[in-house]
Amino acid sequence: MVTILTKENSIANHYLVELRDINVQQDRMRFRNNLERLGEIIAYEISKTLDYEPVKVQTPLGEASHQVLQEQPVLATIIRAGLPFHQGMLNVFDRADSAFFAAYRHTKKSGEMQVYKKYLNTPNLDGRILIIADPMLATGRSLVLCCKDLLAEYEIKELHIAVVIASEEGLQHVRAFIPEAHIWVGDVDNEMTSKSYIVPGLGDAGDLAYGNKE
Secondary structure: OEEEHHHOOOHHHHHHHHHHOOOHHHOHHHHHHHHHHHHHHHHHHHHOOOOEEEEEEEEOOEEEEEEEEOOOOEEEEEOOOOHHHHHHHHHHOOOOEEEEEEEEEEEOOOOOEEEEEEEEEOOOOOOOEEEEEOOEEOOOHHHHHHHHHHHHHOOOOEEEEEEEEEEHHHHHHHHHHOOOOEEEEEEEEOEEOOOOOEEOOOOOHHHHHHOOOO
16 A cells, blocks of 8 residues: 555655755755654554554543554664654654664676665564664665565564655565554655666665765
8 A cells, every 4th residue: 555645745745855955955954854754644644544443541630542553663864864854753653663774786897786684782672563764765776675675574563665666667666575563755856877876766765864874
């Protein structure tokens, strides 16, 4: 299942416009804040699909009945671009456990692309709801590699993938190889460059948030 935020008008559209705008992007703090805000919005949307249970709470004047989450999800992200996006989700699911992993792509002289996973730090995911936050979904290969490794190692109860901008190709790749995932996307673009940058996209989210890397 895929949910695309921009199919409906909301403040999320405003934050997406600022993330894409080459002039607004010069303000790194604003860029990070907009990623964080979209993380909060998508986390809120995901929260509507989770299971709740009744509780009674004592107020100074009486007792109130409410529904609360049965369990907190595990929030995972890909270092480094995903950190502000992850923080936004953590602002909503503020008692959630977190997981972090790193993967990178390397293009050979032949043009073949290889994906390598470098780092993984996660709690036990058996029987847990897992939300993976990654701002940009280009080819989808890095994300599929990480998801497949986690699904092979753990009995994950429910998998959600949250993305700010996805390419159509990457979205279809993830849907084909991780069909059980519910994918939440800010917006979908149709093109990619030969170096797998989404067009029009927004550029390199990690560089825009934290500065250029070597």
